Amino acid sequence: MSAIHVENLTRMFHDFVAVNKISFDIESGEIFGLLGPNGAGKTTTISMLSTMLKPTSGTATVNGRDLLTDEDGVRKSIGIVFQDQSLDEELTAYENMDFHGRLYRIPKNIREERIFELLTLVELEERKNDLVKTFSGGMRRRLEIARGLLHRPKVLFLDEPTLGLDPQTRNHLWKYIEQLNEEMGITIILTTHYMEEADRLCDRIAIIDHGTIIALDTAQNLKNKVGGDVVTIQTPDGDRISSTITAPWVEQIEQRDGYVTINLHNADKHLSEIVTLLNGNEIEITSISVRKPTLEDVFLYYTGRTIREQEADGREAIRMRMVHRTARR
Amino acid sequence: MDIIYAIWLRNVKRYVRSKSRIVGSLGMPLFFLLVLGFGLNSVVVIPGTGEGYLEFLVPGVIAMTVLFTSISSGVQIIWDKQFGFLKETLVAPVSRLEIMLGQTLGGATTAFIQGVIILVLSVFIGLNIVSAVGFLIAFLFMILIGIAFTAFGIAIASRMEDMHGFQLIMNFVIFPIFGLSGALFPIDSLPSWLKPVALLDPLTYGVEGLRYGLSGTAQIDPMVCFVVLAGFTIAMTVLGSYLFRKITI
Numbered sequence: 001m002s003a004i005h006v007e008n009l010t011r012m013f014h015d016f017v018a019v020n021k022i023s024f025d026i027e028s029g030e031i032f033g034l035l036g037p038n039g040a041g042k043t044t045t046i047s048m049l050s051t052m053l054k055p056t057s058g059t060a061t062v063n064g065r066d067l068l069t070d071e072d073g074v075r076k077s078i079g080i081v082f083q084d085q086s087l088d089e090e091l092t093a094y095e096n097m098d099f100h101g102r103l104y105r106i107p108k109n110i111r112e113e114r115i116f117e118l119l120t121l122v123e124l125e126e127r128k129n130d131l132v133k134t135f136s137g138g139m140r141r142r143l144e145i146a147r148g149l150l151h152r153p154k155v156l157f158l159d160e161p162t163l164g165l166d167p168q169t170r171n172h173l174w175k176y177i178e179q180l181n182e183e184m185g186i187t188i189i190l191t192t193h194y195m196e197e198a199d200r201l202c203d204r205i206a207i208i209d210h211g212t213i214i215a216l217d218t219a220q221n222l223k224n225k226v227g228g229d230v231v232t233i234q235t236p237d238g239d240r241i242s243s244t245i246t247a248p249w250v251e252q253i254e255q256r257d258g259y260v261t262i263n264l265h266n267a268d269k270h271l272s273e274i275v276t277l278l279n280g281n282e283i284e285i286t287s288i289s290v291r292k293p294t295l296e297d298v299f300l301y302y303t304g305r306t307i308r309e310q311e312a313d314g315r316e317a318i319r320m321r322m323v324h325r326t327a328r329r
Numbered sequence: 330m331d332i333i334y335a336i337w338l339r340n341v342k343r344y345v346r347s348k349s350r351i352v353g354s355l356g357m358p359l360f361f362l363l364v365l366g367f368g369l370n371s372v373v374v375i376p377g378t379g380e381g382y383l384e385f386l387v388p389g390v391i392a393m394t395v396l397f398t399s400i401s402s403g404v405q406i407i408w409d410k411q412f413g414f415l416k417e418t419l420v421a422p423v424s425r426l427e428i429m430l431g432q433t434l435g436g437a438t439t440a441f442i443q444g445v446i447i448l449v450l451s452v453f454i455g456l457n458i459v460s461a462v463g464f465l466i467a468f469l470f471m472i473l474i475g476i477a478f479t480a481f482g483i484a485i486a487s488r489m490e491d492m493h494g495f496q497l498i499m500n501f502v503i504f505p506i507f508g509l510s511g512a513l514f515p516i517d518s519l520p521s522w523l524k525p526v527a528l529l530d531p532l533t534y535g536v537e538g539l540r541y542g543l544s545g546t547a548q549i550d551p552m553v554c555f556v557v558l559a560g561f562t563i564a565m566t567v568l569g570s571y572l573f574r575k576i577t578i
Contacts, residue, residue, distance in 0.1 A: 050420055051420065052416070052419065052420055052578060053577075072422045075420060075421060075422035076422045078420075080420055082413060082416055084413045085412070085413050086412075086413035086414055086416045086417045087413075087414065087417075088339065088343075088412075088414050089412070090342075090343045090346055090347070091339065091342065091343070095339075095342065099335055099338075099339055100417070100421075102331060102332070102334075102335035102338075103332060103335060103417075103418065103421040103423055104421060104422065105331060105332075147417075
């Protein structure tokens with residue numbers, strides 16, 4: 001059974017289409033990523049799937065519960081970590097957890113046990129009686145994840161879980177997310193505009209832009225579709241390389257200013273072959289590097305722009321909408 | 330019931346923890362009591378009762394304390410909205426009505442405690458206790474004012490985007506409610522064109538009910554006060570729940 005089934009889900013704000021007829025299925029136990037620039041419709045999608053926002057049209061089920069007819073069933077099945085913080089800073093870590101446990105009607109003894117377990121998992125057990133306002137950004141994020149898991153959801157939504165965190169904390173959080181998925185078998189759907197985050201964590205990725213899904217596959221397949229790897233060799237006698245390397249897996253070979261670039265698929269497999277071949281023919285290698293295609297290349301391939309360009313554009317669009325709204329009042 | 334209790338508990342915890350807010354919000358009522366109470370005590374004679382101005386003023390100042398605390402507790406959901414905490418409650422499998430009632434009772438509790446603090450301080454300043462039953466009557470009216478105006482605050486907050494409009498509400502809604510209520514002067518002494526306005530103010534009935542409890546005399550029949558205020562409380566709770574149900578993030 002699929003954990004989430006989405007069919008033609010659409011959300012409009014006035015005449016602006018934030019999410020446009022998207023459809024996808026998420027398997028149980030999968031980590032699924034929604035990747036796209038700010039303003040692409042990721043958060044709107046999450047808001048609809050978590051019952052915070054009513055869809056304009058289309059349907060979806062979460063854990064087999066219908067979004068439109070069984071709101072409470074959906075709510076019981078999901079945990080959510082919002083993009084913006086949603087903790088009460090005037091309460092302690094324990095109290096935030098306890099409040100959540102009460103909201104989900106978890107009996108007292110089970111509640112206490114699980115809070116202890118989860119705070120230990122996110123390494124906040126020792127700080128449990130400290131007010132959240134004394135916590136760092138990373139600690140707050142961890143606490144929010146622990147809180148989202150308290151009622152044992154089948155599906156966990158993570159909306160930009162590592163936004164604004166330093167690289168070390170981000171790495172740490174990624175480990176948690178993987179651990180949760182592997183050990184508890186929780187289906188995770190996360191949104192991000194960090195390429196490396198989607199690449200590292202997600203089993204499958206949906207690239208979303210202007211409210212539509214433009215590509216959906218595993219990171220590897222997405223990259224393969226775009227093209228192969230690039231091996232760059234710096235060498236004083238580049239002329240001889242092109243005649244030396246004539247294997248069938250070479251797709252393209254070019255030399256320019258003492259650098260030779262070779263386009264090929266599966267560079268990992270062929271790299272040693274290249275080196276052996278060059279050494280055998282006594283061709284000097286000053287340096288050699290392999291560049292894998294990134295999701296950035298994938299995004300570029302499908303949209304014709306990099307995600308950063310798109311983002312600058314997205315902000316512009318949001319600003320225009322604000323101006324529009326102010327003018328209307 | 331569990332949900333209402335959870336939300337109530339959170340409100341009370343936050344209140345007990347914010348020492349500066351407790352002390353800060355007692356400042357103005359104490360100022361009124363001391364400056365107006367003692368300043369005007371020898372000058373002002375309340376017609377028909379024979380009591381001093383201080384004794385007349387105490388119920389009004391208690392009502393003021395409960396009014397201000399409860400409205401700001403209700404409006405607090407705007408902060409919850411801005412700081413994101415409201416999402417946490419709205420996405421849980423609980424009804425909006427439960428959230429709203431928990432918030433209302435939490436706000437009313439803190440407002441009641443603030444009122445009791447002023448009441449106790451007034452006893453030290455020189456308020457004569459008429460009877461124990463009178464105290465209970467005063468408590469009842471404080472609780473009603475607390476519930477009614479917390480719900481009123483929630484109703485306002487449900488329609489507000491952020492705190493910017495709060496000053497406007499303060500000046501054009503809350504102060505008039507307080508000023509017209511007869512907290513500071515006997516409504517019988519008002520000019521005939523103004524008295525009906527005071528009688529339209531729901532807080533008037535709260536103040537008069539409190540006054541009956543604490544001094545034994547009032548200008549409006551305490552039963553009338555109770556019925557009007559209780560009716561207003563129910564109306565505000567219904568309005569607050571209705572508007573809160575439509576709140577969007």
